[in-house]
Amino acid sequence: MSSPPRVDFPTSDIDDIEMDGPPQDGTIDQSLSIAPPPQRLFLPGTPSAAGTPARQRYANSVSVTPMSGIPARRALGLSTPRRAPRTPLFAPGSSPLAFPSSSPAKTPRRRVAIDSDPTFPDSEPLAFPSSPTAALATPVKNRRGDIHSSLSLTPTARRSRRGDYNNDLNDNLNSDGTHLSIPASSAPHLSAPAAPSDEPDEIRAIWGTTVNLAETMKLFRDFLRGFKPKYRAIHDRQENIRTRAFATPDEGEVVLYETYMRRIRQTGETNLNLDMINLLSYPPCKKLFAQLQKYPQEVVPAMDQILKDLMLELADEDQQVGMDGMQGDQGDEEIADIMGKVYKVRPFGLTAVNMRDLNPSDTDKLISIKGLVIRATPVIPDMKVAFFRCLTCSHTVQVEIDRGKIEEPARCPRDVCGTVGTMSLVHNRCEFADRQVIRLQETPDAVPDGQTPHTVSLSVYDELVDVCKPGDRVVVTGIYRSVPVRVNPRQRTMKSLFKTYLDVVHVRLSTGGTLGLDRSTRPAGGDKVPGIGGVGDSADDQELEEQIAQGGLTRKAELEAKLIDLSRRHDLYDLLARSLAPSIWEMDDVKKGILLQLFGGTNKSIARGGGGGGPRYRGDINVLLVGDPGTSKSQILQYVHKIAPRGVYASGKGSSAVGLTAYVTRDPDSKQLVLESGALVLSDGGVCCIDEFDKMSDATRSVLHEVMEQQTVSIAKAGIITTLNARTSILAAANPVESKYNVDLPITRNIDLPPTLISRFDLLYLVLDQVDETLDRKLAQHLVGLYLEDAPNTGGYDVLPLDELSAYIDYARTNIHPVLSSEASDELVASYVSLRSIGASDPRSSEKRITATTRQLESMIRLSEAHARMRFAAHVELQDVQEACRLMREAIRTSAMDPRTGKIDMGLLNTGTGVGQRKMQDDMRRELLTMLDGGAGKGKGLKWGEAMKRLADQSSIRVDAAEFSEVIKAMVNEGVLTVVGERDKRMIRRVEGA
């Protein structure tokens, strides 16, 4: 430890085994690394070595098992069962390495096994100490539930200076001394060849394959140390994937995984997420990609191993350099910390296949599937190591899980005992790991038409437990397993059937999965997948989606590419607008307005505000259609309901705003059964279409006030008061009061809706039915074309099919969140000012009309955001604002035009009376007073009808009865007049003295 390790220590000559990494400055035996130690460990002649010299005892390893033997065993041509290290230890007959009996080995080694209990001379401890064989110790064993590896590498074969340190302190008793004295520098060269390396090369080959493990490990090592983002960029370019441009050339030159490893060290993480596409794009590692995919059980542990080695190496280097946080003792601590950890590589990034396409030949391979989590079990303690004790001689044995099974020893392994059937499980000495079984179901986009979705079981382990919850859409990478089914767990009878499941190595929550839900309504950062290292440094999601697209296999990915293509069309706006309800003829502006409603503005919350992120500004656009019957308003609504995310359709008649129950009652008038249904404002995050809005009961409508501005619903029912979110856009249709729109009356008089409610609609369209021969003919042509031709002619030009339009909207809503550019905000301000000044700048009028209020400004912002979103643009630009203003103007022109003056007046919508009307009321009032004060009715007052008649005579325009009573009412309230009598006999009297 005195000599600082050289960074590029030449130890690892070519045929040196896998993990003899550079800073190999340990002792001789340490440098022997994986393959050699077993020899030393088990050769009967060298008992002292059996104690596994200095393998990180301090790592307070709970589980202690000699794992390093396999390659060697293989090399020796022993018939290696899948779980190699076990056999030699417990099956005496089968191996030359077996211990003749447990007793001789017992005492010296036992201490290793008992965690942190250095002394126990006696052999009958209460806690059933492990028998020595089991105690043959290795450090923290990387026992991954997801990888039932046939190959167990000692997680750390390498020694670092630090390690020795601690080891020596810890168990110098055990050490054979060699490693203490031999200075690091000299060791490697000598030791490597010196190792009893009688084993030929195939020791490094994965059993049954031609894959050379050593080479694999070397490749991965190269990869971690050599991969730079630029390789990925090159790869992506070859595959014709859009790549993120590097801000600076340097950015492409970072050694990405070293950065990640440092981050792992700093954050104390233990998982490295490895994007397999990166493997593929790093030229030397192309082979590794295929190997990882085909033999994950062997390759992943090897990778884990390398990762740990490199972690140490890097820590060491950093300490040398004196990097921040790595100086002196701090660095030592860090390194010690790293030594004690188990690092896991979690590969991902394979093209996700449909779970239907999994077939038996994928067994034991690494695959990736997508789906929807429908069920997750509670955490299951999964036995990793079983602890058995012989009832006769109290000899204890640990058995590790092998391919999901624990083989109960049939007889006591101790030769002297050897009793059959006496081994009993001691539960509190067994080791358990977290496990969870998850049922994953196909997502609707992956299911073939007309079929019901399939499900598969996933097993997740350790860190991945509880990462995904039911309802999440995930992309998982895992190893596909098929295991035979037993007829009955108690019998040994097997079925010729297999069950299949996936051992998950990586889970990725797919955020794009919540299509149809406004993402801003979900908590941010709520879900976290463990591990460091994503696809790139940033833009994780985006890139992964693209990767999937590159495979071109999933329908969704294809669709996305198509949508993006679509968004580049110059006639996009028109195309989308005409695709919206193509069976409805014309009404372009209405369709455009509704289209923007479907896209919606962005929800904003002001972070600086009070608690909980401050107030939230709605991004939902509300649209009201008012018009004559039979003008396809309902059809539009039905259509929108179909394509809108979480669309809810309700008819205003007999609806209640909340709740989902309904009543069948007899209509008191017609004695017929009628259904009163709930109007379901609970279309949170979607669009609520309300037909026959005017027929809604006042109580229900009053709920909508709250919904439309605050976007919540408060319920007080059965003693429970609660507020529910109702972040919904409202598309409502209403009929005019007298069923036919009276163009002479202002809109507020035409619709029986409170002005406060009307003003909450961003866009209000009048859909009037005008009889016009040419228009009618065109309409008929359109419809006949639609319904009678064999190949239905949908408007004659290309339109998007419903599902595509719906997908486009979904995509935009989930992925595009435009922000205002400065240009746009200037334009918004200008437009707002000009809209507001329309009234004021009219030189002929003396009074000031309000043509726009801040509500209209907000509407304009929302509309321009929606327009930008429709274009898939990240910023709201000038054109968006201009279109928004145009739509606003159109809508205002139809809705807020004072029919008497022909001028736009928002007061009409906001208060129900326009300026013109107010002026007229003032006139009326004045006239009425003169009438009462002077002339005929003096003192006695005037008859109601009489007064109206006389007013009408004076006036050039019709005196409206409702307006007249309004004026009277106002005057009564002021105390200027009194009204006596009922109905026709009403008298209007001047209050004396008033």
Place this chain on the structure above:
Amino acid sequence: MVSAFLIDAINNPTKVVQELYEEHTGNIDHFPAVVARHFSDVFLNSDDTLREVLPLDVNHPPESFTHNRSLVRFHGMVQDTSSSPEMYLASLNENKCGGWGISQNMPASEWPSSFDYCDLKEATALWAVTVPGQTDWRTEELTAHSHCGSSSSQNAPQPHKFPVPNAPHIGVQVKIYDNEAAQSLKATDVVTFIGILTSESLDSEDVSSPVVPSLHVLCHKVQSTGDASPREELATVRDNLIKWIADEALGGDEVAAQWLVLELSAKVYTRTTPLLPPSLTLSRFPSPTASSPALPTLHHVLSDLLPQYLTVPLSLDLLNKENFSPESKDEDLHSGYLQVPRGTTLLLTENGVQEGKLVEKGIMNIRAVQEVMDAQTLEYSFPFSKFSFPTDIVTIVLCDGRKSAFFQTGFTVPLEMKPSLKDNLYKPRDQIKIPDTVKLAAYRSFLAAAKQCFGTVQVAEETSKHIQEDFVRQRQEDPSITADNLIHLMKVARLLAASMLEREVTVDIWETSKRLDASRRKRSP
């Protein structure tokens, strides 16, 4: 003609499979297809050979097959395709064939000492039930096997997987080894399976799962929807049929009967621009009196005419409690009334509805029916996701009032009975004057032909011009006529053409349909 193959196959299908396997050893990948081909050749080529196989149906429930592993045929509807495929070892020791339930269980000792993952093959597993709503005459036609009087199955396993609660039916777990052919099977497809009947636990991985009848399919055939019946001179049948329906079931109201026939001619035409069967309400249909049967005569008449027909007597209780649309609970797809094969006619009677509360489920059920009426799609609910399945269901609503309380239907025809025939509406089946078999067969094939015809009706150029002119003119006269009226009339014209077995909407038909609709309109207040 009973070939030796046939006898062999019927007597010991397992042996035949094993023999085939020996012949085709080494071609394990294509073996299931070989089996399917072999058995299709033997059985599916003609109805005669098919009928040699014992049927599995309500009259021949699985329990009645005492012989283990007997060969049966099952005409059923695919109810659920969501079970995971089953993985089996296709090649066992001693060159024995795996699959088809052969050697399900074996002691571990017999377990192949080493097996290759390549020998693992998949079998598609699905759940099939007796075709819901298949009328008796149709069943007889298909079975053509004398009722041997065996008691009908009392308690079929997994009753929640049959659309009609408490109805006698058979439910079978079907395992299809020929995967490629199985891929195309969809929910509500009607399929004839021929296979080996066994009984196995529902979930091979779970010991506690119930034991259900399993059918290891050797070959299967999907029923094509349009049985091309010869289009003879069936047009004359039309008037007779209308008269018969009117006299027997609709109190002599021929107009209503004519609308009914129009409705029965409808099916899904295209979905791109939705041209879907409209729905029909027969309003002013009196409720049954205490003494009369609860089901209207119409029920019996329709079940004698249609191959696929189902009555749902609506009541609040039924709406609130039963499923209408299928729903997956605990990964098991529960069925609902609306999960019926394409081409089914549904009669909903509202007469039994009383005042009361409709809970959430009831509303969802009503919505599901309305969705079928409007869009011919049915939503299956799965946890966290919903899947929309296309349907082709003709719905007819009977209600007491002026219009249906629950549904908006395409047409509403108020019934106008002749007072003398008032009792016709509710009478037991045995009082119906059923025409002779030839006539009845003619009626049946007429309706089938009309339905088929609906898919081919065209509109000639000049007719469409005429319609346009007509619309413009009418609108000049009466501004209250809107585009909706035009669409409505065009639907009627199409149906009328189909019910007259015409291939084209002519000006004549257009005018007739206008008159027809006007007479209907006159009735509605």
